[in-house]
Amino acid sequence: MKIKFRIRRYNPAESEESAPYIQAYTVDVSEGMTVLEALLKIADEQDPTLAFRKSCRSAICGSCAVTINGFSRLACSTQVIPEFKKMGDMVIEPLSNHAALKDLMVDFSPFWKKIEKVTPYLTPKGGSENAAITTAEETAIDSSQKCIMCGCCNSECNALEIDGKYIGPSALAKAWRFVGDVREGNSVKRLERLSEEHGMWDCVRCVHCTQYCPKDVAPLKQIEMLRSAAMAKGILDNPGAKHVEALVESVRKIGRLDEAAMTFKTLGFLRSLGMIPLGFKMQIHGKMPHIHLFSQIEKIDEVKRIYEETGREKEEKKEKKG
Numbered sequence: 036m037k038i039k040f041r042i043r044r045y046n047p048a049e050s051e052e053s054a055p056y057i058q059a060y061t062v063d064v065s066e067g068m069t070v071l072e073a074l075l076k077i078a079d080e081q082d083p084t085l086a087f088r089k090s091c092r093s094a095i096c097g098s099c100a101v102t103i104n105g106f107s108r109l110a111c112s113t114q115v116i117p118e119f120k121k122m123g124d125m126v127i128e129p130l131s132n133h134a135a136l137k138d139l140m141v142d143f144s145p146f147w148k149k150i151e152k153v154t155p156y157l158t159p160k161g162g163s164e165n166a167a168i169t170t171a172e173e174t175a176i177d178s179s180q181k182c183i184m185c186g187c188c189n190s191e192c193n194a195l196e197i198d199g200k201y202i203g204p205s206a207l208a209k210a211w212r213f214v215g216d217v218r219e220g221n222s223v224k225r226l227e228r229l230s231e232e233h234g235m236w237d238c239v240r241c242v243h244c245t246q247y248c249p250k251d252v253a254p255l256k257q258i259e260m261l262r263s264a265a266m267a268k269g270i271l272d273n274p275g276a277k278h279v280e281a282l283v284e285s286v287r288k289i290g291r292l293d294e295a296a297m298t299f300k301t302l303g304f305l306r307s308l309g310m311i312p313l314g315f316k317m318q319i320h321g322k323m324p325h326i327h328l329f330s331q332i333e334k335i336d337e338v339k340r341i342y343e344e345t346g347r348e349k350e351e352k353k354e355k356k357g
Contacts, residue, residue: 210225
């Protein structure tokens with residue numbers, strides 16, 4: 036079966052003004068052939084100048100991550116024929132949110148710098164480095180240990196697309212590996228750093244990192260656990276935690292979300308005033324709901340009972356731990 040591959044090429048060494056372009060290659064594809072095998076076939080038989088990364092060919096190293104038909108995938112684990120039948124095309128491009136170096140190869144330097152920022156190693160508290168951990172304690176951090184650093188989650192991250200300083204889902208998933216480890220001695224300091232601007236609260240919960248992770252790391256879940264851990268430790272002096280507290284209080288008082296009030300509680304009065312021009316622009320384009328003064332919902336007592344029961348359960352857990 037002959038399939039046309041359209042590959043995004045880019046070589047800045049040719050000229051300072053060189054721009055990316057699409058080059059087509061026709062490949063004789065056999066059943067079971069992967070995208071990586073097709074790229075190797077192109078490099079061996081048609082164009083040895085085609086640049087891409089590869090190593091293990093077993094979905095372990097993460098080196099061959101590229102964009103296939105608009106989505107971040109591992110080339111070594113994506114079979115050509117099923118993909119072509121599903122999408123009707125084979126367009127191969129470098130990972131998004133990463134600067135292209137040449138063809139399908141991207142600059143991973145920013146990626147590794149962000150991993151370094153989360154201190155990717157255990158800093159055990161005294162006497163815990165050789166301590167045994169339970170199955171439940173290991174399970175809590177198991178998913179984050181599956182990461183192969185392929186960059187697919189960062190490539191699909193909407194927050195990283197608009198804020199290059201955002202630490203990104205891969206680094207945050209790695210951070211939970213150590214924050215969630217019962218042997219870690221600096222969890223609070225780690226959570227304080229991660230709660231700063233461009234940290235875990237900048238995630239917009241688009242779920243793309245989890246959807247396109249090839250190893251089921253579920254970075255969004257790790258981010259949610261980091262946030263919960265930070266709030267449990269009393270790290271609340273940041274817009275993200277304040278937003279959560281405002282949401283909880285809004286539902287507790289009136290049984291629904293009061294968006295107008297939450298803005299002031301999340302950002303504070305002065306910062307909220309600074310957002311008024313943006314609010315007017317959103318209103319003009321129909322992107323902002325009309326401000327309402329919400330009254331309590333009917334049967335608000337049922338909502339209050341849920342909060343009371345939740346509070347009792349938390350107290351009981353604290354007593355058991357104590």
